């Protein structure tokens with residue numbers, strides 16, 4: 144087992160590390176000294192020893208202060224480290240490529256960030272207690288060694304056996320815990336489908352029963368069985384340690400008097416010390432599984448972060464100001480492959496050779512699955528090409544300028560998302576947004592006030608109109624619309640194809656859209672037909 148948690152906490156404590164370590168050691172020693180005082184007082188109960196009383200009070204106060212200091216500072220450092228790590232992961236994620244993000248998956252990010260962080264936070268507090276108890280135990284061993292060498296060796300032998308056996312058994316627990324976590328990931332996956340497909344489940348009792356019985360119930364039974372097996376091992380381990388401790392007690396009480404010729408009062412003191420140690424040993428035994436889980440949680444976070452790092456490597460950031468405008472964008476021999484886990488091609492587009500000019504309307508048409516959306520994602524730099532190149536005027540798009548290139552576009556894809564606020568937009572006035580809402584004929588459904596739309600619980604077609612408004616507000620040189628007219632009534636389709644698109648063209652926008660509305664194909668300056676991922680035809684239509 145790697146002690147990830149300990150090194151994580153020591154690292155995060157930063158400049159406070161030495162003070163916190165000193166406080167933990169101080170708390171452990173003062174805790175042990177309390178036992179010394181009690182032992183001394185136990186020699187004579189007849190009169191109050193005020194020196195001992197004062198010493199006792201000092202030890203307790205010192206212990207409380209040091210423990211509070213170490214616990215608070217550790218918690219504060221770990222909490223802020225976890226928050227920073229969350230921010231760092233989110234920051235890296237937003238800089239990752241879309242294709243890699245799609246592979247990592249939403250639920251994996253959510254479960255990693257929430258579950259693992261909670262375990263780490265909880266365990267860090269326990270670890271401070273455990274460390275204090277550990278110091279106290281060392282102090283007690285020192286005291287036992289001072290009282291009787293034989294007693295010390297007894298403790299050392301019993302403890303060594305305990306540690307080795309415990310560590311060996313713990314390895315099996317870790318393996319089981321990993322299996323349990325894999326099952327848990329399956330559960331999260333099913334939960335993702337359950338939440339996203341709530342309507343589909345609600346409408347079909349068979350589907351709902353199937354997922355409930357064969358995914359959730361079966362999955363949970365298996366994961367509970369794994370957890371119970373791992374808990375059983377943990378309980379066996381902890382019981383073993385407790386037993387070992389009683390063996391030590393038996394050795395001290397029965398064997399030590401036969402081997403050591405020390406005074407009965409000394410033997411009594413040793414017995415008292417061993418009894419005093421039992422609380423700390425109990426704490427250690429209870430805390431070890433939690434610390435193990437925190438070690439695994441930190442490993443999980445590291446794994447996810449390194450996957451995100453790899454995703455970032457595919458996407459080198461960021462040289463702002465590279466592309467502000469363009470006259471033409473040319474795709475040259477561009478291909479893109481969807482690969483499965485074993486790097487086999489699942490679907491490919493290209494090679495594509497295509498020139499898109501400033502101020503033209505381009506229609507991408509073709510059957511379902513012909514690759515229109517995939518080509519769109521390549522055109523606007525959401526996917527980076529598997530081979531070939533994109534030329535912006537006479538410059539070739541390089542890896543480090545994708546971020547800048549994407550900034551030329553505003554997009555409404557079929558799986559678009561509406562944000563509650565107009566993030567990234569500053570200079571807008573509410574009246575012009577409400578005018579656009581009226582123009583889209585949804586003024587009786589929503590309005591824009593105080594930086595947000597009053598209502599986004601709208602029909603699919605209405606939500607698309609809001610997405611279109613946001614896209615217009617972004618005012619980018621290239622606008623990408625993936626089947627925006629689908630789900631719209633004939634009146635709005637007419638407005639979209641015959642009025643809005645020509646207006647945008649007049650503003651010198653380049654519009655690239657996917658359409659199945661052949662009634663309006665005449666509106667395209669360039670009509671590109673895709674078949675099986677390849678361009679089947681390019682038709683230029685003159686509108687002069």
Ligand SMILES: Nc1ncnc2c1ncn2[C@@H]1O[C@H](COP(=O)(O)OP(=O)(O)OP(=O)(O)O)[C@@H](O)[C@H]1O
Nearest residue numbers: 245481489490509510511512513514515516517518
């Ligand atoms: N993330 C993905 N991983 C693997 N294959 C994918 C992925 N997304 C799409 N595909 C596959 O790529 C092919 C093209 O999909 P795409 O969405 O580009 O087609 P489309 O022409 O836009 O279809 P539609 O008109 O139905 O929207 C499909 O066969 C699809 O199964």
